[in-house]
């Protein structure tokens with residue numbers, strides 16, 4: 182079948198990952214496929230963003246290592262906000278080391294995050310390690326990076342194919358694939374997460390290689406299930422109002438895709 186023609190709630194039937202089925206149902210409940218990339222360094226600003234933008238998103242994606250003083254208390258506070266507004270917390274850690282090291286990193290991160298990103302660059306060991314740890318924490322979902330949004334990145338079509346193939350061997354672990362194109366994978370149980378989106382006129386890239394597309398392009402033409410937006414929202418004077426705008430555009434693009 183064609184995964185892009187299935188509704189979020191239908192996709193639940195195809196996943197073996199608990200986090201993915203939770204995510205599918207919260208997306209259809211809240212009618213939002215927007216993930217906020219909360220790339221801010223100040224922890225008060227981070228929590229304020231979570232509070233204000235929380236109602237409009239399915240995932241609050243962070244990089245814990247850029248935040249000043251992100252300690253136990255602040256992690257608890259973020260978890261409370263996530264519960265209040267019903268979104269999941271993703272640590273975009275892009276784990277990439279050998280299995281043993283990744284296991285130690287994963288055991289820390291799984292104390293507070295619901296979702297985590299990994300590169301499969303080191304081979305099966307990384308997913309094997311996470312699978313071993315998962316026995317203690319069944320609720321964390323893994324997103325494997327198969328493609329990047331940045332210009333002239335070093336990922337080859339062969340690497341992408343092998344990454345998806347490896348992910349297929351760990352269906353209980355893998356919530357989805359971070360990629361740019363519809364053709365990258367076909368399993369309807371995997372969630373396609375796509376970064377690199379901005380709605381501002383004339384904003385097609387930044388000065389460091391990032392490339393942007395429109396919500397319609399990534400959702401309708403490229404079958405994105407969850408769309409990551411960072412600076413388009415967090416740098417706006419009113420992040421909550423802009424987030425709502427992105428939410429509506431992205432959801433309408435999804436509805437249009439289903440009717441097409």
Ligand code: 5IU
Pocket residue numbers: 218220273326328329330331359376377378391409410411412413
């Ligand atoms: N991100 C990308 N591209 C990728 C991957 C992750 O931009 O290929 I994998 C992350 C980086 C940042 C967010 O946290 O998504 C995009 O932020 P902006 O919308 O501000 O460019």
